[in-house]
Amino acid sequence: MNEKQHAIVGMFDKIAPTYDIANRILSFGTDIGWRKEGIKKALELGNSQNPQILDVATGTGDMLVFWEKAVVGDASYVGVDPSVGMLEVARQKVSFAEFHEGYAQKLPFEDAKFDFLSISYGFRNVTEKEEAVKEFARVLKPNGRLLILEFAKNESKNPFRIAAQWYVKKVLPWLGGLISGNLSAYRYLPNSIEGFLTRNEICAMLERNGFEVEVAKDFSFGVSSLIIARKK
Ligand SMILES: C[S@@+](CC[C@H](N)C(=O)[O-])C[C@H]1O[C@@H](n2cnc3c(N)ncnc32)[C@H](O)[C@@H]1O
8 A cells, every 4th residue: 555545554554443422522422413314225226134333444443333333134244444443443333343454445254244334534545545435335235235424525505614714723723622632633633524525526426437326415514425326
């Protein structure tokens, strides 16, 4: 992997021990509702009978915890992330899942293995995004569902979104820095959102790589976005 990608993963290694607590405090718990809604919708659209679920950029495995609560009956749960530090926390926290070290650009799984693939607040960190989308299409079964949650770039002038952006740019780096002891890691968040794609740009990337977008919506006036797409 390239140097930029290594630096991003190294940063997550450093903040791994305080990642969960910082996440909940910095988001005031609002991410919980966004995660639950995305998973509920994906399960309604896809094959919810004994599904094989992969969470890419799984971090500390949070998304898998929400998948497990929402699925009725048996399922298999797999998480993948390149950060050894994040995976260490995930393995201690989420006993029902198996975890693998790996990058979204080169997933260590066979073709057409999974019914669902989620990536929450991780796509921004992938340096070769189009390669990753091709990998998502490869490992999903036909009619499998891709679920993306992200802080997409958004230039709307809605006052709530502008206030939220002020919080993310001016307050969050200091608070995150205080909790984690790593200011530069939390300065990376607003910068990575500014350099990222819009929701429509992500949808276009999915459509040109074998997906049909079924859900594309914003939460909290565009602070976070949800995309669900069907592998054709
Ligand atoms: C903000 S965390 C999100 C973790 C988790 N999905 C969540 O919702 O809390 C981003 C994660 O992306 C991972 N990551 C960075 N680059 C990646 C890549 N190229 N492929 C897969 N995961 C990556 C990091 O190691 C980190 O665990």
